[in-house]
Amino acid sequence: MAEENIKRTDVNELGEFGLIEHLTQRFPLSNPSSVKGIGDDAAVIDNGNFQTVVSTDMLVEGIHFDLMYTPLKHLGYKSVVVNLSDIYAMNARPKQVTVSIALSNRFSVEALEELYDGIRAACNFYKVDLIGGDTTSSPKGLVISVTAIGQGEKGKLAYRNGAKVGDLICISGNLGAAYLGLQLLEREKQVYLSNPGVQPDLEGHDYLVGRQLKPEARGDLINAFGKVGLIPTSMIDISDGLASELFHICKQSGVGALLEESGVSIHPDAEVQAINFSMDPITCALSGGEDYELLFTVDPQDIDKVKYMPDIYIAGEIIPAEDGIKLNTKGGNLHDITAQGWKHFGNKN
Amino acid sequence: MAEENIKRTDVNELGEFGLIEHLTQRFPLSNPSSVKGIGDDAAVIDNGNFQTVVSTDMLVEGIHFDLMYTPLKHLGYKSVVVNLSDIYAMNARPKQVTVSIALSNRFSVEALEELYDGIRAACNFYKVDLIGGDTTSSPKGLVISVTAIGQGEKGKLAYRNGAKVGDLICISGNLGAAYLGLQLLEREKQVYLSNPGVQPDLEGHDYLVGRQLKPEARGDLINAFGKVGLIPTSMIDISDGLASELFHICKQSGVGALLEESGVSIHPDAEVQAINFSMDPITCALSGGEDYELLFTVDPQDIDKVKYMPDIYIAGEIIPAEDGIKLNTKGGNLHDITAQGWKHFGNKN
Numbered sequence: 001m002a003e004e005n006i007k008r009t010d011v012n013e014l015g016e017f018g019l020i021e022h023l024t025q026r027f028p029l030s031n032p033s034s035v036k037g038i039g040d041d042a043a044v045i046d047n048g049n050f051q052t053v054v055s056t057d058m059l060v061e062g063i064h065f066d067l068m069y070t071p072l073k074h075l076g077y078k079s080v081v082v083n084l085s086d087i088y089a090m091n092a093r094p095k096q097v098t099v100s101i102a103l104s105n106r107f108s109v110e111a112l113e114e115l116y117d118g119i120r121a122a123c124n125f126y127k128v129d130l131i132g133g134d135t136t137s138s139p140k141g142l143v144i145s146v147t148a149i150g151q152g153e154k155g156k157l158a159y160r161n162g163a164k165v166g167d168l169i170c171i172s173g174n175l176g177a178a179y180l181g182l183q184l185l186e187r188e189k190q191v192y193l194s195n196p197g198v199q200p201d202l203e204g205h206d207y208l209v210g211r212q213l214k215p216e217a218r219g220d221l222i223n224a225f226g227k228v229g230l231i232p233t234s235m236i237d238i239s240d241g242l243a244s245e246l247f248h249i250c251k252q253s254g255v256g257a258l259l260e261e262s263g264v265s266i267h268p269d270a271e272v273q274a275i276n277f278s279m280d281p282i283t284c285a286l287s288g289g290e291d292y293e294l295l296f297t298v299d300p301q302d303i304d305k306v307k308y309m310p311d312i313y314i315a316g317e318i319i320p321a322e323d324g325i326k327l328n329t330k331g332g333n334l335h336d337i338t339a340q341g342w343k344h345f346g347n348k349n
Numbered sequence: 350m351a352e353e354n355i356k357r358t359d360v361n362e363l364g365e366f367g368l369i370e371h372l373t374q375r376f377p378l379s380n381p382s383s384v385k386g387i388g389d390d391a392a393v394i395d396n397g398n399f400q401t402v403v404s405t406d407m408l409v410e411g412i413h414f415d416l417m418y419t420p421l422k423h424l425g426y427k428s429v430v431v432n433l434s435d436i437y438a439m440n441a442r443p444k445q446v447t448v449s450i451a452l453s454n455r456f457s458v459e460a461l462e463e464l465y466d467g468i469r470a471a472c473n474f475y476k477v478d479l480i481g482g483d484t485t486s487s488p489k490g491l492v493i494s495v496t497a498i499g500q501g502e503k504g505k506l507a508y509r510n511g512a513k514v515g516d517l518i519c520i521s522g523n524l525g526a527a528y529l530g531l532q533l534l535e536r537e538k539q540v541y542l543s544n545p546g547v548q549p550d551l552e553g554h555d556y557l558v559g560r561q562l563k564p565e566a567r568g569d570l571i572n573a574f575g576k577v578g579l580i581p582t583s584m585i586d587i588s589d590g591l592a593s594e595l596f597h598i599c600k601q602s603g604v605g606a607l608l609e610e611s612g613v614s615i616h617p618d619a620e621v622q623a624i625n626f627s628m629d630p631i632t633c634a635l636s637g638g639e640d641y642e643l644l645f646t647v648d649p650q651d652i653d654k655v656k657y658m659p660d661i662y663i664a665g666e667i668i669p670a671e672d673g674i675k676l677n678t679k680g681g682n683l684h685d686i687t688a689q690g691w692k693h694f695g696n697k698n
Contacts, residue, residue: 007457007459008457008459009457009458009459010454010457010458011452011454011456011457011458011461011486012454013458014458016484016485019458019461019484020482020484022458023461023462023465023484024465024479024482026469027469027472027478027479029478029480030476030478031444031445031476031477031478033444033445033500034444034445034478034480036480037478037479037480037481038479038480038481038482042481043445043447043480043481045401045444045445045480045498047396047397047398047399047401048396048397048398049396049397049398050396052394052396052401052498054445054447054480054481054496054498055481056447056449056481056482056483056494056496057449057483058449058450058451058483058485058492058494060451060485060486060487060488060492061488062487062488063451063485063486063487063488064485095380095382095383095394096380096382096383096392096394096403098392098403098405098496100405100406100407100494101407102407102409102412102492103360105359105360105361107360108356108357108358108359108360109358109359109360109362109363109368109371110356110357110358112360112368112372113372116372116373120375120376123376127379127380128380129376129378129379129380129383129386130373130376130386130387131378131383131385131386131387131392131394131403132386132387132391132392132403132404132405133369133373133387133405134405134406134407134494135365135368135369135372136365136407136409136412136413137360137409137412138409138411138412138492139409139410139411139412139489139490140488140489140490141488141489143407143409143451143487143492143494145405145407145449145483145492145494147403147405147447147496149394149401149403151382
């Protein structure tokens with residue numbers, strides 16, 4: 001077998017981000033139109049008048065989604081939305097998507113129609129066009145790969161590396177709910193598996209389950225920024241959890257961060273459910289992921305532009321790198337925040 | 350399970366192209382920049398000065414490649430090349446690629462390095478930049494999804510729907526060799542599986558095996574077209590076999606075709622090997638696929654531009670749709686050509 005070498009380093013030793021960095025470090029950009037390569041929410045291609053922004057994500061059955069509790073229509077919708085979120089996180093607007101799927105023939109045409117109904121719903125809602133893709137078979141399971149293409153104005157894109165000491169840390173919406181929705185779905189799955197006669201009990205959990213199964217991307221905020229003339233100094237979408245995203249911004253900008261727990265919005269349902277699960281709500285917000293909200297920094301002279309913006313929370317300040325990445329709790333204690341990228345290289349097959 | 354509906358149509362009933370058409374028929378383009386959507390080698394986005402061309406392909410272990418005889422470096426190279434081929438088939442030039450991979454942890458970091466060495470070799474040779482991607486785990490096997498992005502000049506792109514009655518049918522290079530290379534590799538695999546002590550015997554088959562494992566995309570021809578000012582009236586890359594590609598052009602252009610067997614170039618090694626396998630060489634060329642040559646049509650007044658172009662063969666003429674799609678054999682017999690798209694929805698998992 002070609003992959004059996006003498007030296008064998010397990011991919012887990014590097015972690016997801018380490019692995020990507022390791023594999024792609026010797027790929028310098030050579031074409032003049034390649035403005036930004038690997039390492040941000042999306043790549044940037046210069047087109048003279050404006051810039052083309054490209055992002056791609058792969059969703060794998062058994063890793064990123066579980067069809068036992070994920071309706072295919074929701075899956076189609078979400079697979080588009082998570083990519084649009086990356087385009088918005090560049091302060092750009094998505095225009096097109098390509099969708100490739102590999103599937104085993106356990107899936108019927110009707111099942112695929114459901115998946116594409118969801119893809120269509122997302123395309124309609126976000127006004128993007130499906131322009132291409134590939135459909136192929138797989139020996140096992142379903143894999144969805146989406147590439148989103150957007151447009152941004154020259155000089156107005158927001159990268160991960162522009163945060164400066166003194167900038168305000170801003171977060172849209174509330175965090176942790178998608179993660180708690182997932183925990184609820186997983187709990188009901190386990191109950192069902194050990195006792196198939198029992199019906200899932202998700203009553204009263206619409207909000208949390210909805211945040212997990214049907215996330216939305218914050219294109220509304222990109223429009224709001226445009227209206228008030230705000231260009232964030234840095235921006236990233238919150239797909240892996242606030243802590244992980246804050247680390248990306250700090251690392252790439254060469255800065256530290258002081259995050260105020262009181263500035264991190266958590267939905268009351270999430271608050272209650274976290275406690276029911278014996279978890280700390282702020283931990284769910286920091287490490288949970290999949291909320292697809294935006295984390296961004298703004299120059300302090302732009303404070304009036306965000307202060308009264310609906311659904312935006314000022315949640316701290318960028319500090320010098322040597323001061324670290326800290327959380328100031330509601331109780332007034334300072335804690336180091338640790339990055340929580342997701343590691344999920346689990347199965348040997 | 351979400352995919353269990355009352356009505357269940359097997360995806361095989363529609364076939365690959367039928368399935369794509371069925372699923373994507375209700376996706377009209379709405380953004381002004383979306384010039385061309387699904388149904389050609391690549392999608393086209395208008396950028397004012399020039400046009401951005403986007404193509405994407407997914408390669409799945411056990412379906413598109415077999416790691417028993419495919420070195421990972423070659424696989425990386427090929428996964429990029431097959432996408433660049435689609436960009437060239439639009440008469441455009443590739444500039445960037447994104448590469449997403451899903452892999453089980455049977456793959457080591459060293460194995461992935463080999464894969465990326467091949468990706469890098471292709472990027473260097475074709476002068477394209479790797480600008481993004483996604484790396485994730487999979488419960489089983491390896492999936493590679495590549496998106497290629499290129500530039501074309503407005504008014505100079507070659508679509509599948511532009512062939513006119515009287516146009517000359519042209520083919521680059523020789524056909525069938527990649528398919529015969531695959532048959533050789535498959536034969537040696539079977540020998541090895543039934544008797545692991547026996548070493549693979551591929552001696553003397555470098556050309557055929559090379560065409561399968563390390564195909565090249567015909568960017569050289571796009572440059573040659575540019576030099577003589579030729580814009581093909583239609584063009585497609587030969588990934589699924591000449592017959593299938595000719596059907597695409599005829600269907601989309603609303604025409605028929607008269608293909609001359611004598612105009613289809615077949616390498617001597619392919620000729621010999623086809624006969625050894627008791628196959629008709631022209632059948633290998635028509636149905637084999639994976640040669641990544643270009644099939645294109647030119648206006649008869651452009652005949653002088655292609656007549657002496659190296660490695661280009663004039664192989665017939667576009668005729669009215671009602672006259673069908675025919676092969677004129679070397680023996681002077683007329684045969685109907687049937688489309689051979691690949692159907693490979695095999696496993697129920």
